[in-house]
Amino acid sequence: MADMGAFREAVTAWDAGGPDEPARELAARLSVRAVVLLEGPSDAAAVDTLAERRGRDLEGEGVCVLPMGGAMSVGRFARLLGPPPGLGLRLTGLCDERERRFYARALEGAAAAAGAAQRHRFFVCAADLEDELIRALGVARVEELIREEGDLRALQTFLHQPAQQGRTAQQQLRRFLGTKKGRKIRYGRVLVEALEPDRVPAPLDDLLTGP
Numbered sequence: 001m002a003d004m005g006a007f008r009e010a011v012t013a014w015d016a017g018g019p020d021e022p023a024r025e026l027a028a029r030l031s032v033r034a035v036v037l038l039e040g041p042s043d044a045a046a047v048d049t050l051a052e053r054r055g056r057d058l059e060g061e062g063v064c065v066l067p068m069g070g071a072m073s074v075g076r077f078a079r080l081l082g083p084p085p086g087l088g089l090r091l092t093g094l095c096d097e098r099e100r101r102f103y104a105r106a107l108e109g110a111a112a113a114a115g116a117a118q119r120h121r122f123f124v125c126a127a128d129l130e131d132e133l134i135r136a137l138g139v140a141r142v143e144e145l146i147r148e149e150g151d152l153r154a155l156q157t158f159l160h161q162p163a164q165q166g167r168t169a170q171q172q173l174r175r176f177l178g179t180k181k182g183r184k185i186r187y188g189r190v191l192v193e194a195l196e197p198d199r200v201p202a203p204l205d206d207l208l209t210g211p
Helices: 004-015 021-029 041-053 071-081 097-114 129-137 139-148 152-159 169-177 183-194 202-209
Strands: 034-038 063-067 090-096 122-125
Touching: 004 021, 004 063, 004 071, 034 041, 034 071, 041 063, 041 129, 041 183, 041 202, 071 090, 071 097, 090 097, 090 202, 097 122, 122 129, 122 202, 129 139, 129 169, 129 183, 129 202, 139 152, 139 169, 139 183, 152 169, 169 183
Parallel strands: 034 063, 034 090, 090 122
Antiparallel strands: none
């Protein structure tokens, strides 16, 4: 039975030069109405986790959470998924401050093509989503979670590296999360699960009020 994972794979294959028919067929079969464009899988893990905490079934609502493999891909995906000849879906997303211009160009262009200037909204993290989550939880709580996850020794070794000297504790933790393959994805879930309901970072909270 086809699911949203199959749709993501079909869109990714289309972006890589494959045929558009599988993505179009799955979009219709699954009643896809909106796509959340994200840089990578760690952002997707955080979005999916918060949606689950709030009792939302994004797939059942016709919302596809799509990690693109890099923010500079947003223009291509907006063309495929946005106004015809794309799939005509509503687009939204979450990005880092340094990626704002890529998202703005892509989504504003898609909105203009659709004749709806306010249709496609996106939300911006001050540095990145990990930084937002660390600030929301606080350094002490994040260190506690790292200990609970069994990564305390790895963190202590990391903090003794010369390159980490002079950085703030928040900057060090943010860098640590990206030092091992898969760690950012795992902590995307762990950090969001630990958030108090009133401490969800604004960009992530605003994203989950829709789409």
